[in-house]
Amino acid sequence: MRFVVISLFALLSMSAIVLIKNPLAKTNWEVHHSVNEKGVKEFYKNSAYYINFQEKYFSLFVDENECNAQYQVEPKNGFSVFVGGGCTKICCDKPKSEWLKKRVFEVRKYYVSKDTLKLKGDNFEIVAIKKQKK
Numbered sequence: 001m002r003f004v005v006i007s008l009f010a011l012l013s014m015s016a017i018v019l020i021k022n023p024l025a026k027t028n029w030e031v032h033h034s035v036n037e038k039g040v041k042e043f044y045k046n047s048a049y050y051i052n053f054q055e056k057y058f059s060l061f062v063d064e065n066e067c068n069a070q071y072q073v074e075p076k077n078g079f080s081v082f083v084g085g086g087c088t089k090i091c092c093d094k095p096k097s098e099w100l101k102k103r104v105f106e107v108r109k110y111y112v113s114k115d116t117l118k119l120k121g122d123n124f125e126i127v128a129i130k131k132q133k134k
Helices: 001-019 097-105
Strands: 027-035 041-043 051-052 056-062 068-075 076-083 108-112 116-121 124-130
Touching: 001 076, 001 116, 027 097, 056 097, 068 097, 076 108, 097 124
Parallel strands: none
Antiparallel strands: 027 041, 027 051, 027 124, 051 056, 056 068, 068 076, 108 116, 116 124
16 A cells, blocks of 8 residues: 555656646747856846747857757756757857856756746856847
């Protein structure tokens, strides 16, 4: 009997993970600012820096390049980027772009409010504003 109860609990737990709604899917965000490991805030004014999320993949667009990776949202605002993503190397990105390209693969948590997305990692934060549809 105990085995049946444990098995049923495990099955229900796995089902709950599968049923998590992905609030990032099919959304587009313009990077507004970031806060680096030293607490310095960097603004991205009139930026061409944006993040596009599909159901399982995201793209980060910076100066001349873009990064793509598979991701997954998890319970309690967890965020996982899977190994295998990468960035193009067409040309010369600015230092703040290089910082973004590196950190986007280190994001561990996300927070979404109506028009704001916060991506957080160890000692850094990326804040983006929802792009308006044209």
